[in-house]
Amino acid sequence: MIKSEARNPIRRRQGCGGQESKTLTWIPAFAGMTLLILNSICFAQNPLPVRDGFVLDGIDGKITTENGKWFFTVFEPLTDGKGVLDPKIAVAILPSSMLEKFASTFSKEKNSYRIWGKFTKYGNKNFVYMSYFLPVTEAAEPKPTADVNDTNEVKIIPDEVLLLLKPKRIISLAELKKPIGTEADGILTDRTGFLRQTKDGDYFGFDGMGRNIDLLQLPLLECAELESMVSQQKQISMPLRFNISAIVTRYQGKRYLLLQRATRVFSNGNFAK
Secondary structure, eight states: OOOOOOOOOOEEEOOGGGGGEEEOOOOOOHHHHHHHHHHHHHHHHSSSOOOOTTTTEOOOEEEEEETTTTEESSOOOOSSSOEEEEEOOOOEEOOOOHHHHHTTTSSSSSSSEEEEEEEEEEETEEEEEEEEEEEEEEEEOOOOOOOOOOOOOSSSHHHHHHHHHSSEEEGGGGGGOOOOOOOOEEEEEEEHHHHOEETEEEEEOOOTTTTTOOOOOOBBBOOOHHHHHHHHHHHHHSSOOEEEHHHHHETTTTEEEEEEEEEEOTTTSOOOO
């Protein structure tokens, strides 16, 4: 019976003077573990963005403005189960009628807000489409009260858990200013047209279906559907026709489209390019 020799991670080699020296060989399991640790470190340094369409349901954060653009920074890390939004990352707020309302009430001194809306994703970045907002302030610490300990009473909720249940911030209705009146957002469905890419951004040009008329072109806001349109158009030199559904919003007198669906339309040579 031949006994198989177990693999020994210690390799013996001939040293100086004929003496054996021991060296450790690299074990593949350690290599996999090291790779896993390195991947975890890279993921922590470069977190994935949250998915397109992830809902913002009353999330607290700070809103700032720079060079006419608006940004939202969460107070606590936010995740959709896969992607992570770090408090160090300022997310751009997309132009919208609600942003225009917000801008009319904004104060740099008190810039903490609770917002509602949804995230969009373009490239490796997140953007915020805001649908509502309320100002918040830090919750005041409650006044300490004299504890009357009953020897027969058993604490149901530990003090550590009670501390987590206390609200960190509360809505401040006193700071809520009346916003300017703006037109509500609308919905556009089942419209065809072409993606127009210019140095000023991406536009959707509505289809004249062979008619020689000057049709409207509206700028497109960053989202996953726009990224898909751009990717498809890059693969073919001729202009592609798309059928879209979108939210129509207005900001500073200009209309924008936030795509909800964009599918390629095949003309089969029956329609004008």
